[in-house]
Amino acid sequence: MANKKKVNPAIKRQQQQEYKQKEALRQKKLMRNLIIGTVAVIAVIVLLIIFVPNNKTAEATTFDYSQLPVKGETTAPVKIVEFGDFKCPICKQFNEIIVPQIQKDYISNGTAAMYFMNFPFLGPDSTTAALAVESVYHQNNEAFWKYFDTIYTNQGDENTEWATTDFLVDLAKKADASIDTTKLRQDIENKTYAKQVQAQYDKGKELNLPGTPSIYINGVEYTGDLGDYTALKAAIEKAKTEAGSEG
Template sequence: MSQPMKKSTYKSQRKAEQEKLEKQRKFMKKLMWGTGVVVLLGIIAALIFTPKADPTAFDYEQLPVLGKADAPVKIVEFGDYKCPSCQVFSQQIKPQIEKEYVESGKVAFYFMNFPFIGEDSTTAALAAQSVYHQNNDAFWKYFDILYKNQQDEHTLWATPEYLVQLAKDNAIDVDLDLLKKDIEAGTYASEVSKHKSKAIAANVNSTPTLFINGEEFTGQFGDYPSIKKAIDDALAGEDK
Protein backbone atom coordinates (compact mmCIF):
# COMPACT_ATOMS: atom_id res chain seq x y z
CA MET A 1 0.00 0.00 0.00
CA SER A 2 1.47 3.33 -1.09
CA GLN A 3 2.26 5.98 1.45
CA PRO A 4 0.73 9.50 1.19
CA MET A 5 3.09 12.07 -0.41
CA LYS A 6 4.57 14.52 2.01
CA LYS A 7 3.27 18.08 1.67
CA SER A 8 6.77 19.54 1.21
CA THR A 9 7.58 17.06 -1.55
CA TYR A 10 4.32 17.87 -3.36
CA LYS A 11 5.07 21.59 -3.23
CA SER A 12 8.54 21.01 -4.65
CA GLN A 13 7.23 18.96 -7.56
CA ARG A 14 4.49 21.50 -8.19
CA LYS A 15 7.01 24.32 -8.27
CA ALA A 16 9.26 22.38 -10.62
CA GLU A 17 6.36 21.75 -12.99
CA GLN A 18 5.40 25.43 -12.97
CA GLU A 19 8.98 26.46 -13.69
CA LYS A 20 9.12 23.96 -16.51
CA LEU A 21 5.86 25.28 -17.99
CA GLU A 22 7.13 28.85 -17.68
CA LYS A 23 10.32 27.94 -19.55
CA GLN A 24 8.28 26.25 -22.28
CA ARG A 25 5.99 29.32 -22.54
CA LYS A 26 8.97 31.66 -22.91
CA PHE A 27 10.55 29.36 -25.46
CA MET A 28 7.36 29.21 -27.53
CA LYS A 29 7.02 32.98 -27.30
CA LYS A 30 10.56 33.44 -28.63
CA LEU A 31 9.95 30.83 -31.32
CA MET A 32 6.76 32.54 -32.48
CA TRP A 33 8.44 35.94 -32.47
CA GLY A 34 11.36 34.58 -34.49
CA THR A 35 9.02 32.87 -36.95
CA GLY A 36 7.06 36.10 -37.32
CA VAL A 37 10.24 38.00 -38.11
CA VAL A 38 11.22 35.41 -40.72
CA VAL A 39 7.79 35.58 -42.33
CA LEU A 40 7.86 39.38 -42.33
CA LEU A 41 11.32 39.41 -43.88
CA GLY A 42 10.10 36.94 -46.48
CA ILE A 43 7.18 39.19 -47.39
CA ILE A 44 9.46 42.23 -47.64
CA ALA A 45 11.90 40.32 -49.82
CA ALA A 46 9.08 39.16 -52.07
CA LEU A 47 7.86 42.71 -52.51
CA ILE A 48 11.35 43.95 -53.31
CA PHE A 49 12.65 41.17 -55.51
CA THR A 50 9.55 39.80 -57.22
CA PRO A 51 9.64 41.05 -60.81
CA LYS A 52 6.87 43.34 -62.00
CA ALA A 53 4.04 41.85 -64.00
CA ASP A 54 5.03 41.18 -67.58
CA PRO A 55 4.00 43.83 -70.10
CA THR A 56 0.94 43.10 -72.18
CA ALA A 57 1.93 40.60 -74.87
CA PHE A 58 0.80 41.26 -78.43
CA ASP A 59 0.96 39.03 -81.48
CA TYR A 60 2.57 41.77 -83.54
CA GLU A 61 2.97 39.59 -86.64
CA GLN A 62 -0.82 39.35 -86.92
CA LEU A 63 -1.41 43.12 -86.82
CA PRO A 64 -1.18 45.84 -89.45
CA VAL A 65 2.16 47.59 -89.06
CA LEU A 66 3.34 51.02 -90.04
CA GLY A 67 7.13 51.15 -90.25
CA LYS A 68 9.77 48.49 -89.78
CA ALA A 69 8.60 45.44 -87.86
CA ASP A 70 12.04 45.11 -86.26
CA ALA A 71 11.95 48.62 -84.79
CA PRO A 72 13.13 48.65 -81.14
CA VAL A 73 9.91 50.28 -79.91
CA LYS A 74 6.48 48.97 -80.79
CA ILE A 75 3.33 51.04 -80.25
CA VAL A 76 -0.14 49.48 -80.35
CA GLU A 77 -3.19 51.70 -80.60
CA PHE A 78 -6.63 50.40 -79.62
CA GLY A 79 -9.21 52.40 -81.53
CA ASP A 80 -12.73 52.66 -82.90
CA TYR A 81 -13.29 54.19 -86.34
CA LYS A 82 -16.39 55.97 -85.02
CA CYS A 83 -14.52 57.50 -82.08
CA PRO A 84 -14.05 61.31 -82.38
CA SER A 85 -11.01 61.20 -80.09
CA CYS A 86 -9.43 58.56 -82.33
CA GLN A 87 -9.99 60.89 -85.28
CA VAL A 88 -8.12 63.66 -83.44
CA PHE A 89 -5.30 61.27 -82.59
CA SER A 90 -5.03 59.96 -86.15
CA GLN A 91 -4.89 63.45 -87.64
CA GLN A 92 -2.84 65.36 -85.07
CA ILE A 93 -0.70 62.98 -83.00
CA LYS A 94 -0.03 59.94 -85.18
CA PRO A 95 1.56 62.06 -87.98
CA GLN A 96 4.06 63.44 -85.46
CA ILE A 97 4.95 59.94 -84.28
CA GLU A 98 5.37 58.88 -87.91
CA LYS A 99 7.62 61.78 -88.82
CA GLU A 100 9.85 61.66 -85.75
CA TYR A 101 10.02 57.95 -84.97
CA VAL A 102 8.46 55.67 -87.59
CA GLU A 103 10.28 57.12 -90.60
CA SER A 104 13.60 56.90 -88.74
CA GLY A 105 13.05 53.21 -88.00
CA LYS A 106 12.83 53.70 -84.24
CA VAL A 107 9.14 52.86 -83.87
CA ALA A 108 6.75 50.37 -85.45
CA PHE A 109 3.12 51.45 -85.10
CA TYR A 110 0.32 48.87 -84.90
CA PHE A 111 -3.46 49.02 -84.67
CA MET A 112 -6.06 46.86 -82.93
CA ASN A 113 -9.82 47.24 -83.02
CA PHE A 114 -11.88 48.07 -79.96
CA PRO A 115 -15.32 48.68 -81.53
CA PHE A 116 -17.80 49.76 -78.88
CA ILE A 117 -19.63 52.91 -79.99
CA GLY A 118 -22.14 51.43 -82.43
CA GLU A 119 -22.87 48.39 -84.54
CA ASP A 120 -21.17 50.01 -87.50
CA SER A 121 -18.01 50.36 -85.44
CA THR A 122 -17.67 46.64 -86.05
CA THR A 123 -18.63 47.01 -89.72
CA ALA A 124 -15.85 49.55 -90.21
CA ALA A 125 -13.42 47.25 -88.39
CA LEU A 126 -14.40 44.36 -90.68
CA ALA A 127 -13.73 46.54 -93.72
CA ALA A 128 -10.35 47.69 -92.44
CA GLN A 129 -9.28 44.13 -91.59
CA SER A 130 -10.23 43.01 -95.08
CA VAL A 131 -8.08 45.74 -96.58
CA TYR A 132 -5.22 44.80 -94.26
CA HIS A 133 -5.31 41.14 -95.29
CA GLN A 134 -5.16 42.18 -98.93
CA ASN A 135 -2.51 44.90 -98.59
CA ASN A 136 -0.82 46.15 -95.42
CA ASP A 137 0.26 49.43 -97.02
CA ALA A 138 -3.24 50.02 -98.37
CA PHE A 139 -4.59 49.51 -94.85
CA TRP A 140 -2.90 52.66 -93.55
CA LYS A 141 -4.21 54.74 -96.42
CA TYR A 142 -7.70 53.39 -95.78
CA PHE A 143 -7.19 53.93 -92.04
CA ASP A 144 -6.60 57.65 -92.63
CA ILE A 145 -9.51 57.89 -95.06
CA LEU A 146 -11.94 56.31 -92.60
CA TYR A 147 -11.09 58.92 -89.98
CA LYS A 148 -11.08 61.74 -92.51
CA ASN A 149 -14.61 60.78 -93.54
CA GLN A 150 -15.85 59.97 -90.05
CA GLN A 151 -19.38 61.16 -89.38
CA ASP A 152 -21.36 61.80 -86.20
CA GLU A 153 -20.82 58.99 -83.71
CA HIS A 154 -24.57 58.75 -83.08
CA THR A 155 -25.28 58.17 -86.77
CA LEU A 156 -25.06 54.76 -88.42
CA TRP A 157 -22.85 55.74 -91.34
CA ALA A 158 -20.26 52.96 -91.75
CA THR A 159 -22.42 50.75 -93.95
CA PRO A 160 -20.91 48.13 -96.28
CA GLU A 161 -21.86 50.21 -99.32
CA TYR A 162 -20.29 53.38 -97.95
CA LEU A 163 -17.12 51.62 -96.85
CA VAL A 164 -16.61 50.02 -100.26
CA GLN A 165 -17.35 53.33 -102.00
CA LEU A 166 -14.73 55.07 -99.86
CA ALA A 167 -12.16 52.52 -100.98
CA LYS A 168 -13.18 52.98 -104.62
CA ASP A 169 -13.22 56.80 -104.52
CA ASN A 170 -9.79 56.93 -102.92
CA ALA A 171 -8.16 54.32 -105.15
CA ILE A 172 -7.37 51.89 -102.35
CA ASP A 173 -5.31 49.14 -103.93
CA VAL A 174 -7.49 46.14 -103.10
CA ASP A 175 -10.05 43.90 -104.76
CA LEU A 176 -13.27 45.84 -104.13
CA ASP A 177 -15.52 42.84 -104.78
CA LEU A 178 -13.59 40.85 -102.18
CA LEU A 179 -13.78 43.78 -99.77
CA LYS A 180 -17.57 43.89 -100.16
CA LYS A 181 -17.81 40.12 -99.73
CA ASP A 182 -15.61 40.15 -96.61
CA ILE A 183 -17.69 42.87 -94.97
CA GLU A 184 -21.05 41.24 -95.69
CA ALA A 185 -19.87 37.74 -94.76
CA GLY A 186 -18.06 38.91 -91.64
CA THR A 187 -14.92 37.13 -92.81
CA TYR A 188 -12.79 38.69 -90.09
CA ALA A 189 -15.41 38.87 -87.36
CA SER A 190 -13.52 36.44 -85.12
CA GLU A 191 -10.35 38.49 -85.57
CA VAL A 192 -12.12 41.71 -84.59
CA SER A 193 -13.64 39.89 -81.63
CA LYS A 194 -10.18 38.73 -80.51
CA HIS A 195 -8.94 42.32 -80.70
CA LYS A 196 -11.83 43.44 -78.51
CA SER A 197 -11.24 40.61 -76.03
CA LYS A 198 -7.58 41.57 -75.84
CA ALA A 199 -8.56 45.17 -75.09
CA ILE A 200 -10.85 44.06 -72.29
CA ALA A 201 -8.19 41.73 -70.87
CA ALA A 202 -5.72 44.63 -70.91
CA ASN A 203 -8.23 46.79 -69.00
CA VAL A 204 -8.70 49.20 -71.89
CA ASN A 205 -11.74 51.37 -71.14
CA SER A 206 -11.45 54.14 -73.71
CA THR A 207 -10.11 54.90 -77.16
CA PRO A 208 -7.55 55.70 -78.27
CA THR A 209 -5.39 53.77 -75.81
CA LEU A 210 -1.71 53.24 -76.51
CA PHE A 211 0.67 50.52 -75.40
CA ILE A 212 4.38 51.27 -75.80
CA ASN A 213 6.45 48.08 -75.76
CA GLY A 214 3.59 46.42 -73.93
CA GLU A 215 3.22 49.09 -71.27
CA GLU A 216 0.05 51.18 -71.25
CA PHE A 217 0.58 54.89 -71.78
CA THR A 218 -1.55 56.45 -69.05
CA GLY A 219 -1.22 60.09 -70.08
CA GLN A 220 -3.52 62.11 -72.32
CA PHE A 221 -3.74 60.88 -75.91
CA GLY A 222 -3.46 64.46 -77.18
CA ASP A 223 -0.37 65.31 -75.14
CA TYR A 224 2.39 64.68 -77.67
CA PRO A 225 5.26 65.80 -75.41
CA SER A 226 4.24 63.14 -72.85
CA ILE A 227 3.92 60.50 -75.56
CA LYS A 228 7.32 61.54 -76.90
CA LYS A 229 8.87 61.17 -73.45
CA ALA A 230 7.35 57.70 -73.06
CA ILE A 231 8.78 56.68 -76.44
CA ASP A 232 12.20 58.12 -75.58
CA ASP A 233 12.17 56.28 -72.26
CA ALA A 234 11.35 53.04 -74.07
CA LEU A 235 14.17 53.65 -76.54
CA ALA A 236 16.58 54.35 -73.69
CA GLY A 237 15.52 51.10 -72.04
CA GLU A 238 16.22 49.17 -75.21
CA ASP A 239 19.73 50.65 -75.38
CA LYS A 240 20.71 49.36 -71.91
Protein backbone atom coordinates (compact mmCIF):
# COMPACT_ATOMS: atom_id res chain seq x y z
CA MET A 1 0.00 0.00 0.00
CA ALA A 2 1.35 3.42 -0.93
CA ASN A 3 2.28 5.74 1.90
CA LYS A 4 -0.16 8.61 2.31
CA LYS A 5 1.25 12.09 2.47
CA LYS A 6 0.71 13.43 5.98
CA VAL A 7 0.02 17.05 6.71
CA ASN A 8 1.98 18.51 9.62
CA PRO A 9 -0.71 19.41 12.23
CA ALA A 10 1.24 22.50 13.34
CA ILE A 11 1.44 23.80 9.78
CA LYS A 12 -2.26 23.14 9.20
CA ARG A 13 -3.18 24.95 12.44
CA GLN A 14 -1.08 27.93 11.35
CA GLN A 15 -2.78 27.93 7.94
CA GLN A 16 -6.20 27.79 9.60
CA GLN A 17 -5.30 30.72 11.85
CA GLU A 18 -4.15 32.78 8.88
CA TYR A 19 -7.39 32.07 7.05
CA LYS A 20 -9.41 32.97 10.15
CA GLN A 21 -7.72 36.36 10.38
CA LYS A 22 -8.43 37.08 6.71
CA GLU A 23 -11.97 35.81 7.14
CA ALA A 24 -12.70 38.16 10.03
CA LEU A 25 -11.98 41.21 7.87
CA ARG A 26 -13.82 39.74 4.91
CA GLN A 27 -16.89 38.89 6.95
CA LYS A 28 -17.36 42.44 8.24
CA LYS A 29 -17.63 43.79 4.71
CA LEU A 30 -19.67 40.95 3.24
CA MET A 31 -22.15 40.75 6.13
CA ARG A 32 -22.89 44.45 5.79
CA ASN A 33 -23.43 44.20 2.06
CA LEU A 34 -25.52 41.05 2.29
CA ILE A 35 -27.92 42.88 4.61
CA ILE A 36 -27.98 45.98 2.45
CA GLY A 37 -28.49 43.88 -0.65
CA THR A 38 -31.72 42.37 0.64
CA VAL A 39 -33.40 45.76 0.99
CA ALA A 40 -31.87 47.61 -1.95
CA VAL A 41 -31.41 45.47 -5.06
CA ILE A 42 -31.91 47.76 -8.08
CA ALA A 43 -31.89 45.86 -11.37
CA VAL A 44 -30.69 48.43 -13.88
CA ILE A 45 -29.86 46.97 -17.31
CA VAL A 46 -27.07 49.48 -17.91
CA LEU A 47 -25.36 48.42 -14.71
CA LEU A 48 -25.67 44.76 -15.68
CA ILE A 49 -23.67 45.59 -18.81
CA ILE A 50 -21.13 47.93 -17.27
CA PHE A 51 -20.61 46.61 -13.73
CA VAL A 52 -18.85 43.35 -14.58
CA PRO A 53 -15.92 42.20 -12.39
CA ASN A 54 -12.57 42.39 -14.09
CA ASN A 55 -12.30 38.72 -15.07
CA LYS A 56 -11.49 39.34 -18.76
CA THR A 57 -7.92 38.13 -18.65
CA ALA A 58 -8.39 35.45 -16.00
CA GLU A 59 -7.46 31.93 -17.02
CA ALA A 60 -10.26 29.43 -16.47
CA THR A 61 -9.77 26.71 -13.86
CA THR A 62 -10.89 23.18 -14.64
CA PHE A 63 -13.16 21.26 -12.27
CA ASP A 64 -14.33 17.66 -12.41
CA TYR A 65 -18.00 18.60 -12.21
CA SER A 66 -19.08 14.96 -12.45
CA GLN A 67 -17.64 14.33 -8.98
CA LEU A 68 -19.45 17.23 -7.28
CA PRO A 69 -22.98 17.64 -5.91
CA VAL A 70 -25.04 19.69 -8.34
CA LYS A 71 -28.13 21.86 -7.99
CA GLY A 72 -29.75 22.22 -11.41
CA GLU A 73 -29.16 20.66 -14.81
CA THR A 74 -25.69 19.28 -15.57
CA THR A 75 -26.15 20.54 -19.15
CA ALA A 76 -26.53 24.17 -18.00
CA PRO A 77 -24.16 26.48 -19.93
CA VAL A 78 -23.16 28.36 -16.76
CA LYS A 79 -21.52 26.31 -14.03
CA ILE A 80 -21.04 27.98 -10.64
CA VAL A 81 -18.75 26.35 -8.08
CA GLU A 82 -18.89 27.43 -4.46
CA PHE A 83 -16.09 26.61 -2.02
CA GLY A 84 -17.52 26.65 1.48
CA ASP A 85 -17.02 25.76 5.13
CA PHE A 86 -20.14 24.84 7.11
CA LYS A 87 -18.88 26.81 10.13
CA CYS A 88 -18.52 30.00 8.08
CA PRO A 89 -21.31 32.52 8.90
CA ILE A 90 -20.88 34.30 5.56
CA CYS A 91 -21.43 30.99 3.75
CA LYS A 92 -24.69 30.68 5.67
CA GLN A 93 -25.75 34.21 4.67
CA PHE A 94 -24.71 33.69 1.05
CA ASN A 95 -26.70 30.46 0.79
CA GLU A 96 -29.77 31.88 2.51
CA ILE A 97 -29.87 35.27 0.74
CA ILE A 98 -27.98 35.15 -2.55
CA VAL A 99 -28.36 31.54 -3.72
CA PRO A 100 -32.20 31.66 -3.74
CA GLN A 101 -31.94 34.59 -6.17
CA ILE A 102 -29.58 32.60 -8.40
CA GLN A 103 -32.01 29.68 -8.13
CA LYS A 104 -34.92 31.85 -9.26
CA ASP A 105 -33.14 33.70 -12.07
CA TYR A 106 -30.84 31.03 -13.48
CA ILE A 107 -31.00 27.53 -11.99
CA SER A 108 -34.74 27.06 -12.33
CA ASN A 109 -34.69 27.78 -16.07
CA GLY A 110 -31.64 25.64 -16.86
CA THR A 111 -29.25 28.54 -17.47
CA ALA A 112 -26.98 27.79 -14.52
CA ALA A 113 -26.09 24.88 -12.28
CA MET A 114 -24.50 25.21 -8.86
CA TYR A 115 -21.80 22.90 -7.53
CA PHE A 116 -20.24 22.66 -4.08
CA MET A 117 -16.69 21.95 -2.91
CA ASN A 118 -15.57 21.66 0.70
CA PHE A 119 -12.88 24.02 2.00
CA PRO A 120 -12.81 23.13 5.72
CA PHE A 121 -10.42 25.51 7.46
CA LEU A 122 -12.16 27.02 10.49
CA GLY A 123 -11.72 24.08 12.83
CA PRO A 124 -11.54 20.29 13.19
CA ASP A 125 -15.33 20.02 13.07
CA SER A 126 -15.33 21.84 9.73
CA THR A 127 -13.79 18.63 8.42
CA THR A 128 -16.32 16.53 10.32
CA ALA A 129 -19.14 18.41 8.59
CA ALA A 130 -17.40 17.99 5.24
CA LEU A 131 -17.13 14.23 5.79
CA ALA A 132 -20.83 14.14 6.64
CA VAL A 133 -22.03 15.97 3.54
CA GLU A 134 -19.78 13.86 1.32
CA SER A 135 -21.40 10.75 2.77
CA VAL A 136 -24.88 12.11 2.10
CA TYR A 137 -23.92 13.16 -1.43
CA HIS A 138 -22.66 9.67 -2.25
CA GLN A 139 -25.99 8.31 -1.08
CA ASN A 140 -28.24 10.81 -2.87
CA ASN A 141 -27.49 14.09 -4.66
CA GLU A 142 -30.93 15.52 -3.91
CA ALA A 143 -30.64 14.57 -0.25
CA PHE A 144 -27.31 16.41 -0.18
CA TRP A 145 -28.94 19.80 -0.80
CA LYS A 146 -31.64 19.22 1.81
CA TYR A 147 -28.98 18.26 4.34
CA PHE A 148 -26.77 21.15 3.18
CA ASP A 149 -29.55 23.66 4.00
CA THR A 150 -30.31 21.96 7.32
CA ILE A 151 -26.72 22.30 8.52
CA TYR A 152 -26.66 26.01 7.72
CA THR A 153 -30.05 26.53 9.36
CA ASN A 154 -28.66 24.94 12.53
CA GLN A 155 -25.18 26.46 12.30
CA GLY A 156 -23.45 27.11 15.61
CA ASP A 157 -20.83 29.69 16.53
CA GLU A 158 -17.72 29.47 14.35
CA ASN A 159 -15.48 29.62 17.43
CA THR A 160 -17.03 26.58 19.12
CA GLU A 161 -16.79 22.92 18.12
CA TRP A 162 -20.45 22.17 17.43
CA ALA A 163 -20.37 20.03 14.26
CA THR A 164 -19.90 16.73 16.08
CA THR A 165 -20.76 13.31 14.69
CA ASP A 166 -23.80 12.97 16.98
CA PHE A 167 -25.05 16.44 16.04
CA LEU A 168 -24.64 15.86 12.30
CA VAL A 169 -26.33 12.45 12.37
CA ASP A 170 -29.19 13.86 14.43
CA LEU A 171 -29.61 16.67 11.90
CA ALA A 172 -29.87 14.13 9.08
CA LYS A 173 -32.67 12.37 10.95
CA LYS A 174 -34.50 15.65 11.54
CA ALA A 175 -34.05 16.68 7.91
CA ASP A 176 -35.76 13.45 6.82
CA ALA A 177 -33.43 13.39 3.83
CA SER A 178 -34.22 9.74 3.00
CA ILE A 179 -30.71 8.48 3.65
CA ASP A 180 -29.19 5.69 5.72
CA THR A 181 -28.16 7.52 8.89
CA THR A 182 -26.36 4.43 10.22
CA LYS A 183 -24.13 4.52 7.17
CA LEU A 184 -23.70 8.27 7.62
CA ARG A 185 -22.37 7.72 11.14
CA GLN A 186 -20.04 4.98 9.95
CA ASP A 187 -18.75 7.14 7.10
CA ILE A 188 -17.98 10.02 9.46
CA GLU A 189 -16.29 7.84 12.07
CA ASN A 190 -14.32 5.83 9.49
CA LYS A 191 -13.47 8.95 7.46
CA THR A 192 -14.73 7.13 4.37
CA TYR A 193 -14.54 10.21 2.17
CA ALA A 194 -11.46 11.84 3.70
CA LYS A 195 -9.60 11.53 0.39
CA GLN A 196 -12.33 13.45 -1.47
CA VAL A 197 -12.51 16.16 1.21
CA GLN A 198 -8.73 16.55 1.22
CA ALA A 199 -8.65 16.78 -2.58
CA GLN A 200 -11.23 19.58 -2.52
CA TYR A 201 -9.31 21.41 0.21
CA ASP A 202 -6.07 21.01 -1.76
CA LYS A 203 -7.77 22.43 -4.85
CA GLY A 204 -8.75 25.50 -2.84
CA LYS A 205 -5.20 25.88 -1.54
CA GLU A 206 -3.88 25.57 -5.10
CA LEU A 207 -6.22 28.40 -6.12
CA ASN A 208 -5.11 30.55 -3.16
CA LEU A 209 -8.66 31.08 -1.98
CA PRO A 210 -9.07 34.24 0.13
CA GLY A 211 -11.59 32.47 2.38
CA THR A 212 -15.14 31.19 2.12
CA PRO A 213 -17.40 31.45 0.31
CA SER A 214 -15.33 31.65 -2.87
CA ILE A 215 -17.07 31.43 -6.23
CA TYR A 216 -15.98 30.31 -9.69
CA ILE A 217 -18.19 30.92 -12.72
CA ASN A 218 -17.34 28.68 -15.67
CA GLY A 219 -13.92 28.21 -14.15
CA VAL A 220 -13.22 31.92 -13.64
CA GLU A 221 -12.89 33.30 -10.12
CA TYR A 222 -15.56 35.82 -9.23
CA THR A 223 -13.66 38.66 -7.57
CA GLY A 224 -16.58 41.01 -6.96
CA ASP A 225 -18.57 41.56 -3.79
CA LEU A 226 -20.62 38.44 -2.96
CA GLY A 227 -23.08 40.61 -1.07
CA ASP A 228 -23.93 42.58 -4.23
CA TYR A 229 -26.30 40.43 -6.27
CA THR A 230 -26.45 42.98 -9.09
CA ALA A 231 -22.71 42.60 -9.67
CA LEU A 232 -22.84 38.82 -9.32
CA LYS A 233 -25.76 38.69 -11.75
CA ALA A 234 -23.71 40.69 -14.25
CA ALA A 235 -20.91 38.13 -14.01
CA ILE A 236 -23.38 35.30 -14.60
CA GLU A 237 -24.85 37.13 -17.59
CA LYS A 238 -21.35 37.62 -18.97
CA ALA A 239 -20.59 33.90 -18.61
CA LYS A 240 -23.92 33.04 -20.22
CA THR A 241 -23.15 35.25 -23.23
CA GLU A 242 -19.65 33.85 -23.61
CA ALA A 243 -20.93 30.27 -23.35
CA GLY A 244 -23.49 31.04 -26.06
CA SER A 245 -20.85 32.47 -28.37
CA GLU A 246 -18.74 29.35 -27.93
CA GLY A 247 -21.60 26.99 -28.58
